[in-house]
Amino acid sequence: xxxxxxxxxxxxxxxxxxxxFRWEALSDGGYRVLSGNRCLRIRPLxxxxxxxxxxxxxLDCPEDEFHSFWQNYFDLSENYRQIRARVRREEDxxxxxxxxxxxxxxxxxxxxxxxxxxFIISQNRSIPMIQNSIRLLCRAAGEEKKDSAxxxxxxxxxxxxxxxxxxxxxxxxxLGYRWKYVRAAAIDFPAREDRLRRFCCxxxxxxxxxxxxxxxxxxxxxxxxxxVANCVSLFALHRLNAFPVDTWVRKILAGQYPKGYPSExxxxxxxxxxxxxxxxxxxxxASGKLR
DNA sequence: AGGCAGGCTTTTA
DNA sequence: TAAAAGCCTGCC
Numbered sequence: 437x438x439x440x441x442x443x444x445x446x447x448x449x450x451x452x453x454x455x456x457f458r459w460e461a462l463s464d465g466g467y468r469v470l471s472g473n474r475c476l477r478i479r480p481l482x483x484x485x486x487x488x489x490x491x492x493x494x495l496d497c498p499e500d501e502f503h504s505f506w507q508n509y510f511d512l513s514e515n516y517r518q519i520r521a522r523v524r525r526e527e528d529x530x531x532x533x534x535x536x537x538x539x540x541x542x543x544x545x546x547x548x549x550x551x552x553x554x555f556i557i558s559q560n561r562s563i564p565m566i567q568n569s570i571r572l573l574c575r576a577a578g579e580e581k582k583d584s585a586x587x588x589x590x591x592x593x594x595x596x597x598x599x600x601x602x603x604x605x606x607x608x609x610x611l612g613y614r615w616k617y618v619r620a621a622a623i624d625f626p627a628r629e630d631r632l633r634r635f636c637c638x639x640x641x642x643x644x645x646x647x648x649x650x651x652x653x654x655x656x657x658x659x660x661x662x663x664v665a666n667c668v669s670l671f672a673l674h675r676l677n678a679f680p681v682d683t684w685v686r687k688i689l690a691g692q693y694p695k696g697y698p699s700e701x702x703x704x705x706x707x708x709x710x711x712x713x714x715x716x717x718x719x720x721x722a723s724g725k726l727r
Numbered sequence: 728a729g730g731c732a733g734g735c736t737t738t739t740a
Numbered sequence: 741t742a743a744a745a746g747c748c749t750g751c752c
Binding site: 560561562564565568569607610611612613614615 | 737739
């Protein structure tokens with residue numbers, strides 16, 4: 437099917453934003469998007485008439501699956517253009533530029549268990565290493581399926597599948613010391629899932645008490661600290677005010693906001709702006725144009 | 728009590 | 741050798 441999106445939507449920017457680790461770039465400019473046990477092939481179609489900024493994409497799923505799942509996954513009911521417009525160039529030139537340059541990013545509504553395990557695995561490592569470990573874990577415990585082109589992929593393993601893996605197999609996924617955390621989360625997740633899902637958000641709202649309660653719930657998992665908990669809040673529970681502070685964001689805050697970051701100005705979308713900043717700063721440092 | 732140093736796996740530069 | 745989307749434990 438073909439869909440048209442008038443709001444910000446850039447597959448490449450989303451794929452490289454560091455919120456998802458299992459997307460695969462295709463040779464036609466599209467992506468194979470893996471989430472939980474699903475797979476979607478999506479590719480942007482060439483722009484039509486002049487002056488039309490809307491983006492059309494071809495998807496390999498039936499219409500009902502788009503409406504029941506992928507529409508929500510890509511967060512298509514949110515208006516990211518409007519979120520970007522809240523940042524004034526004269527008040528916050530750094531964030532303004534980050535939003536302009538990383539326009540197209542959206543905050544995906546990702547699978548809860550996959551996101552929890554993925555960000556446990558992410559701690560203290562680079563993105564390629566994270567992707568490799570997750571790929572190995574899916575091969576070790578996921579289910580092999582075929583996509584619409586007949587090419588196989590592995591689902592993200594169920595909690596039970598990970599919980600039953602021997603230590604040696606987990607270690608072979610290059611998890612390092614994190615293997616214990618990965619196993620513990622798999623064992624504990626089923627009993628905690630319902631409590632956790634109560635913190636899942638339909639739309640952005642300022643609710644500091646609920647944000648804190650969600651963090652507390654998440655940090656109850658062995659191996660989950662404040663940073664990983666914020667990532668899960670943002671990328672799976674869709675709590676858009678969650679603000680993960682990692683080594684990169686720490687550098688940004690120290691370098692660009694020596695007098696403190698005005699997070700109250702950006703509520704309830706702090707997490708969205710964090711993502712623009714994070715992507716922009718990484719982009720700059722990757723291309724050696726830092727400072 | 729709450730803050731801090733040190734340790735932890737593995738890979739890459 | 742240091743750093744990489746950190747966290748746990750033990751010490752003070």
